[in-house]
Amino acid sequence: ARVPEAEIKARTRSLRRLMRGDRLQAVFLTTRPAVHYYSGFTGDDSALLLTLKKAILLTDFRYFEEAEGSTHGCEILLWKKSIPATAGKLARDLKVRSIGFEETDLSIKAYKLLRSAARGCKLVEWVGRSRMPRLCKSEFELKAISKALRVAEKAFMETRALLRPGMLEIELARELEYRMQTHGAEGTAFPSVVAVGANASLPHAHPGKRKILEGKPLLIDWGARLDNYNSDLTRTLFLGSIPSPWKERYQCVLEAQLFAISKFTANTTTEKVDLAAYNKLEESGLAKRFGHALGHGVGLEVHEGPVLSRRVKGKLKPGMVVTVEPGVYFPKRGGIRIEDMVLMTAKGARVLSRLPKSLDWASIS
Amino acid sequence: ARVPEAEIKARTRSLRRLMRGDRLQAVFLTTRPAVHYYSGFTGDDSALLLTLKKAILLTDFRYFEEAEGSTHGCEILLWKKSIPATAGKLARDLKVRSIGFEETDLSIKAYKLLRSAARGCKLVEWVGRSRMPRLCKSEFELKAISKALRVAEKAFMETRALLRPGMLEIELARELEYRMQTHGAEGTAFPSVVAVGANASLPHAHPGKRKILEGKPLLIDWGARLDNYNSDLTRTLFLGSIPSPWKERYQCVLEAQLFAISKFTANTTTEKVDLAAYNKLEESGLAKRFGHALGHGVGLEVHEGPVLSRRVKGKLKPGMVVTVEPGVYFPKRGGIRIEDMVLMTAKGARVLSRLPKSLDWASIS
Numbered sequence: 171a172r173v174p175e176a177e178i179k180a181r182t183r184s185l186r187r188l189m190r191g192d193r194l195q196a197v198f199l200t201t202r203p204a205v206h207y208y209s210g211f212t213g214d215d216s217a218l219l220l221t222l223k224k225a226i227l228l229t230d231f232r233y234f235e236e237a238e239g240s241t242h243g244c245e246i247l248l249w250k251k252s253i254p255a256t257a258g259k260l261a262r263d264l265k266v267r268s269i270g271f272e273e274t275d276l277s278i279k280a281y282k283l284l285r286s287a288a289r290g291c292k293l294v295e296w297v298g299r300s301r302m303p304r305l306c307k308s309e310f311e312l313k314a315i316s317k318a319l320r321v322a323e324k325a326f327m328e329t330r331a332l333l334r335p336g337m338l339e340i341e342l343a344r345e346l347e348y349r350m351q352t353h354g355a356e357g358t359a360f361p362s363v364v365a366v367g368a369n370a371s372l373p374h375a376h377p378g379k380r381k382i383l384e385g386k387p388l389l390i391d392w393g394a395r396l397d398n399y400n401s402d403l404t405r406t407l408f409l410g411s412i413p414s415p416w417k418e419r420y421q422c423v424l425e426a427q428l429f430a431i432s433k434f435t436a437n438t439t440t441e442k443v444d445l446a447a448y449n450k451l452e453e454s455g456l457a458k459r460f461g462h463a464l465g466h467g468v469g470l471e472v473h474e475g476p477v478l479s480r481r482v483k484g485k486l487k488p489g490m491v492v493t494v495e496p497g498v499y500f501p502k503r504g505g506i507r508i509e510d511m512v513l514m515t516a517k518g519a520r521v522l523s524r525l526p527k528s529l530d531w532a533s534i535s
Numbered sequence: 536a537r538v539p540e541a542e543i544k545a546r547t548r549s550l551r552r553l554m555r556g557d558r559l560q561a562v563f564l565t566t567r568p569a570v571h572y573y574s575g576f577t578g579d580d581s582a583l584l585l586t587l588k589k590a591i592l593l594t595d596f597r598y599f600e601e602a603e604g605s606t607h608g609c610e611i612l613l614w615k616k617s618i619p620a621t622a623g624k625l626a627r628d629l630k631v632r633s634i635g636f637e638e639t640d641l642s643i644k645a646y647k648l649l650r651s652a653a654r655g656c657k658l659v660e661w662v663g664r665s666r667m668p669r670l671c672k673s674e675f676e677l678k679a680i681s682k683a684l685r686v687a688e689k690a691f692m693e694t695r696a697l698l699r700p701g702m703l704e705i706e707l708a709r710e711l712e713y714r715m716q717t718h719g720a721e722g723t724a725f726p727s728v729v730a731v732g733a734n735a736s737l738p739h740a741h742p743g744k745r746k747i748l749e750g751k752p753l754l755i756d757w758g759a760r761l762d763n764y765n766s767d768l769t770r771t772l773f774l775g776s777i778p779s780p781w782k783e784r785y786q787c788v789l790e791a792q793l794f795a796i797s798k799f800t801a802n803t804t805t806e807k808v809d810l811a812a813y814n815k816l817e818e819s820g821l822a823k824r825f826g827h828a829l830g831h832g833v834g835l836e837v838h839e840g841p842v843l844s845r846r847v848k849g850k851l852k853p854g855m856v857v858t859v860e861p862g863v864y865f866p867k868r869g870g871i872r873i874e875d876m877v878l879m880t881a882k883g884a885r886v887l888s889r890l891p892k893s894l895d896w897a898s899i900s
Contacts, residue, residue, distance in 0.1 A: 231826050232738040273644040344716040351709040373597040461596050
């Protein structure tokens with residue numbers, strides 16, 4: 171679905187407000203999510219030069235038709251030699267005197283091309299600013315994220331019903347991904363993790379030819395991409411009844427997750443919610459098994475701001491959509507993680523994902 | 536499958552030869568394919584500092600077990616603060632005086648972190664050098680590429696047999712991708728293009744809810760990823776008999792492709808083979824419809840060196856694996872592209888892909 175014109179206008183308005191505040195006359199946006207967010211463009215290998223008055227999409231002939239059909243309020247320009255060189259020349263032609271860029275998004279090579287073509291313009295490192303409007307999601311975006319969640323959930327429920335002892339990790343991954351597409355996903359949000367037993371102790375395990383067996387944790391981390399938005403979920407299942415100590419560990423992780431979600435209150439911070447999960451796990455001596463952060467923002471990227479980490483300060487603001495995913499890992503034995511997506515609102519958490527997660531449900535007999 | 540130790544040794548030996556030639560004491564490798572190529576590591580978010588004597592993989596706790604199980608000859612180090620900062624400090628500790636990096640692969644941010652941590656070291660832009668050993672494929676790599684091809688081909692033949700008028704682009708894409716996984720693919724090499732009619736005039740069209748109908752070109756560009764290697768193929772099919780002028784156009788594209796492949800001779804250049812296809816299309820007045828380059832290298836990346844373009848000089852050397860994919864596009868009407876993967880050998884072209892491509896076969900009744 172095409173991004174509505176009003177949506178693009180609101181987004182560029184927010185960005186231009188930031189630009190004015192920092193006395194910037196233009197920004198050079200080079201990542202796919204940034205270009206899409208501020209223009210609607212759905213293709214690849216392109217960039218956006220946004221001045222206080224104009225937006226110019228720099229693309230090539232392969233995407234010209236797509237650019238016309240997906241953007242709003244953009245001039246479309248085919249670049250020559252290179253995107254940064256064309257952007258630099260354009261900035262000079264438009265008499266732009268300062269161009270902001272994100273230091274994480276520009277390679278040394280691109281920077282040099284831009285600098286040389288934009289002689290006389292000041293290049294300004296504009297750290298994280300172009301991502302700020304994306305932190306809090308609009309109604310339009312929340313709908314897109316919900317769609318990406320529904321698709322992932324339907325596919326998961328169907329795949330869960332297929333689970334049998336002896337099935338391979340890759341078979342499960344394949345069924346899950348096929349079913350996401352059947353329900354409307356354009357693809358996966360990221361390579362699915364389907365990990366049984368020891369493999370589940372690797373937070374980013376690749377599915378392989380390991381058999382899914384009774385009594386061992388089966389960790390599934392998956393998501394769908396739909397209209398450029400993503401979902402990201404994790405469940406840990408067991409074939410048959412859940413043996414000790416996995417049963418107790420599962421319960422602890424679930425409690426830590428629910429406790430962290432209960433801390434989504436007015437004026438909370440991103441570090442507080444992570445710390446809530448950490449402290450809860452500490453009560454059972456499991457905190458040292460929880461090595462990663464509690465969660466991250468999800469939207470046009472599967473991993474975007476904010477990060478929910480006890481090591482990083484930040485506000486949790488209404489409109490932010492984040493994962494809440496405590497996990498505990500035991501090398502060579504396995505791991506448990508439970509991940510949902512949560513919207514921060516003025517009234518606290520609204521859990522956007524709808525899958526069950528009780529201990530009973532996690533055991534498949 | 537784990538990359539054999541002898542393979543990693545040969546690769547790092549090639550790179551170190553280049554380093555010595557350029558008087559470099561270390562290189563900082565930051566992309567997933569580069570890290571995998573020189574270490575065997577299969578995870579993400581990691582980097583490799585390769586000195587003349589040592590290889591140190593910089594990763595985080597999520598990938599520690601995976602690093603131990605997939606690399607050869609590497610020390611594994613968990614980074615602190617950031618990867619470039621840890622690499623810079625390490626270089627100082629090792630008394631390295633010069634570090635090479637690829638200017639396309641390092642962001643301004645990463646460069647600054649590295650520079651500040653590696654005070655006293657000279658940072659050297661080492662343009663394209665770290666990719667040079669990857670240009671010509673080893674027997675091991677050719678086997679991996681062949682596997683990725685066989686999987687893509689099997690899935691395509693099965694999916695082709697399912698084609699019926701009224702089927703949607705996305706349905707076809709989903710079946711194709713599911714079948715690639717069934718035959719052993721870890722995933723797709725890139726988002727599949729399944730484009731019918733007008734949509735096929737966009738070289739990188741997304742599959743949508745358009746119906747596949749008789750008499751309109753159906754362009755399918757797909758590939759499989761397996762053991763980190765990729766395949767990349769395109770076929771254009773028609774339901775029912777092929778109407779004019781598509782029939783003639785198909786024949787021209789096919790002739791241009793075969794003609795270009797016949798030019799894979801000793802001492803040929805990358806620009807000559809592209810020009811061969813271009814000139815052949817020119818004979819039928821179609822050259823202006825052929826806007827892109829003839830092809831590109833395929834390996835750990837779907838798009839890697841060399842590029843086969845009339846605008847870029849280069850040798851076509853034994854061991855290079857490239858796509859040969861002439862295409863003609865008619866805005867709002869459609870397009871035709873035929874793509875195979877070809878190995879350059881001392882005796883000329885060896886076409887690695889095995890799918891038919893005759894006019895008869897392209898028409899499905």
